[in-house]
Amino acid sequence: MKLHWGPNSPFVRKVMITAHETGIAGRITLVRSPVAMNKTNVHVMVDNPLSKIPTLVTDEGQVFYDSDVICEYLDSLHTGARLIPLAGVTRWEVLRWNALGSGMLDALVLWRDERMRPEGHQSVETLLAYQQKSSATLERVENEIAALEGLPFSLGHIAIGCMFGYLDLRFADVDWRDGRSASARWFDTFRTRPSAQCTEPSVADKLVPSDPSIQTAAHPATLK
């Protein structure tokens, strides 16, 4: 299988942690595929016209995206305990935790894009709204992390772990651990998993060398 991949994408990391936890990582060839909101990558768009990673292509040519679909597909390829329970109340709990972690990641990626705009072009209201939504989400996770700890390891844990990891990578100034000791302890344990360690951005970055022939298209600075 081929995975359009990048070392810093938290959604790619969800897929790679799932691949390691299910014992499938060795069957996946990683293709470094840089993508961005303000660029297109024609190599990715052959498989996924939305130009997003992760995108998975099987040896038979079957294409899977987005990250949740890929994770479910990988979870169907092994015989161990399911990371996404097939039925029952635990399935809903796992899907909600995954939606909370992944939804927060969506917000964080957009928040970061907003912060990277030229200073005068940033929307103060949008920055403040992201700050408040993120803070409310972190409070919710802190208050309910015991419930997550009570569940068997799942895609929900992976999404929340990737959320904290992305905060460390891109929002070091936010100090999300402050006043959230239960979350900080939970993440300290999460980070000791081999699947988390080998997908940590600084470690993953060494896995696949950059290929200068594969670049995103930077668009002209004028729009008709």
Place this chain on the structure above:
Amino acid sequence: MKLHWGPNSPFVRKVMITAHETGIAGRITLVRSPVAMNKTNVHVMVDNPLSKIPTLVTDEGQVFYDSDVICEYLDSLHTGARLIPLAGVTRWEVLRWNALGSGMLDALVLWRDERMRPEGHQSVETLLAYQQKSSATLERVENEIAALEGLPFSLGHIAIGCMFGYLDLRFADVDWRDGRSASARWFDTFRTRPSAQCTEPSVADKLVPSDPSIQTAAHPATLK
């Protein structure tokens, strides 16, 4: 059940079409809950700290989000043909169509937000990238719509239908039908479904009166 709802959200529309197709719409109380990227809605955030709609709360207090989780939950409450097949190759096809339509909707919502910024604050590169990704996605759908027509009606059809509906609502200037007659014909048929007709934004807008006590917080224009 209570649904944080809005007449113009394409993700809410996915849920409502699912609710009508599964015969569950009558069990859902709609709460008009305005949300936006640059605002917070404290009423929604009680149930979903990310301040996003749709968010569903059952009579037992169980909370479901995002739209895909809600659709799957509703699909589990009826005994008719599943809108999300439980297994088999059709499940992957439906999930990919849903991811394509929903991913396009994500892009369209962000594209619209970009277009609504003050003119000098818009990113020309971002606008162009959205244009190219959207165009590529519409081409892909046009080329593969026969495959979608070959599948039993599903969440994938609903996502693609909501995508075309949102293009009509917010991107009338794009003229997505031009050169895409197969997609246009498909959507003409989709629109005749009762579930599509009663969730059409101009129709849905009359369902729930605006409640002036429920407002988003507009944040101060200065950021410390």
